[in-house]
Amino acid sequence: MKCECKECVIQSLMFSNVGVAEIENICYIKTEKEFKKGEIIYNKGDEISDFAYLKSGLVKYYSIFNDGKSHILSIAKPFDTINMINSFNECKSLYNLSALEDSVICYIPLKDIKTIIKTNGNFAFDFIQKFSIVTNKTIKQLMLINSKNLSGRVAFILLHFANDIYKNQVFDIPISRKEIAELIGMTTENVIRALSEFRLEKIIRINGKEIEIIDMDRLTKISTYG
Amino acid sequence: MKCECKECVIQSLMFSNVGVAEIENICYIKTEKEFKKGEIIYNKGDEISDFAYLKSGLVKYYSIFNDGKSHILSIAKPFDTINMINSFNECKSLYNLSALEDSVICYIPLKDIKTIIKTNGNFAFDFIQKFSIVTNKTIKQLMLINSKNLSGRVAFILLHFANDIYKNQVFDIPISRKEIAELIGMTTENVIRALSEFRLEKIIRINGKEIEIIDMDRLTKISTYG
DNA sequence: TTAATAAAATGATATATATCATAAACTGTT
DNA sequence: AACAGTTTATGATATATATCATTTTATTAA
DSSP states (O other): OOOOOTTOIIIIIIGGGSOHHHHHHHHHHOEEEEEOTTOEEEOTTOBOOEEEEEEESOEEEEEEOTTSOEEEEEEEOTTOEESHHHHTTTSBOSSEEEESSOEEEEEEEHHHHHHHHHHOHHHHHHHHHHHHHHHHHHHHHHHHHHTSOHHHHHHHHHHIIIIIISOSSEEEOOSOHHHHHHHHTSOHHHHHHHHHHHHHTTSEEEETTEEEESOHHHHHHHHHHO | OOOOOTTOIIIIIIGGGSOHHHHHHHHHHOEEEEEOTTOEEEOTTOBOOEEEEEEESOEEEEEEOTTSOEEEEEEEOTTOEESHHHHTTTSBOSSEEEESSOEEEEEEEHHHHHHHHHHOHHHHHHHHHHHHHHHHHHHHHHHHHHTSOHHHHHHHHHHIIIIIISOSSEEEOOSOHHHHHHHHTSOHHHHHHHHHHHHHTTSEEEETTEEEESOHHHHHHHHHHO
16 A cells, blocks of 8 residues: 555655655555544543544544543644644553544554654654644643633634634534533533524524634634634 | 753753763753843743753743733743743744743753754654653643632642642742732632632631642642532 | 434523722832 | 832622523434
């Protein structure tokens, strides 16, 4: 089997400095696995033996704390690395990961990535850079959401789906209202109320899971200042 | 000048794989700078040209968002790396950093660290591991705090100072009540109220900045389940 | 297709936290 | 020592969000 994925992190982003021989090798040892919507990819604590990235679909990272509630950290989209953040820790998943949509994950044994890091400094450097960008974005998003009120948080998440994930003003939201609540730290009822308000104000149009952002300007203002 | 810092990240943690020649070299090119309590170390957006770590003192990372309020991300303690998280991004500080106590920061030009990463795979590997631990801890703390109520958050922070920073049940809290509020995302008045309640309940003793944790068990319970 | 179940929606009420006001206790400065 | 400015502290009130209850609308399974 030979890789073909044009947007593969490994080929395009990270392996820009890896010799051709190494790339060929990686392409042959990679494996792919399909997950159905709702399937668990990793449980918290599972051993991580592979470097993984999302080829297609959508994946959520979440944790359950002592409050008994699920808290969603973030959502990975195609070509995001999966579990990069814990791959170098104790090689145990720090989060629960599950598929929000049917997803395909590409695996490369972690030991092979580690070997390349140890033998190819330029690859290691690019890897650190990529790692830094991913984690910084996650931390920034967490802090930003916490600084906002209910409407601001809901607006922020709608814009995240429209701008970052689907790159479209119309999209089928892949998570339930309850999951939006778990992502922004508010209750399901209040998320629904905020969405209803946006709908009545003609800022968005809702048809079940389908959401269209009608007034991008106002939603952005609500997200920014709310 | 020759390094002497026994607990230096560079010597002990990260340079375990660097050849002796490289260590000697690093020791000679490092510089140190003192910051008085309250002094700014980096402003958000400042260029980062050095890898830095905290030799002594205490440093806060914070950001000011559109709400006009300061939000503290975390507090670095001696031998923590400073700005590791943005060193490999755009080499611009993503946060404001200021000294909470008189502090000494040790600098090594980033270009030298980058050279070692590119030429010494084992160092790169250890660097990634260290990076991973630091960022994971930050993200976990952010999520945990957000999952708690007022008392739980205040208890959590008191335990953080006692257990992680000062390793003592009695300590002088280095930040104001306002800064505690900025760290846990509550208002100053409510932080003071929570502290007063803990005092009345004989869970802690307060004498200005001096705090003693009397009932560790109850405070831990409040932090865990609050 | 229908029943059963879950998700979305909305209202009423409770609760936690924020805001505003004020006073007391510090801190630093002259 | 006295002053101004800041931090800490506390109370009263307002506001935002959570909780509980109920209905409607989707989804899933039989």
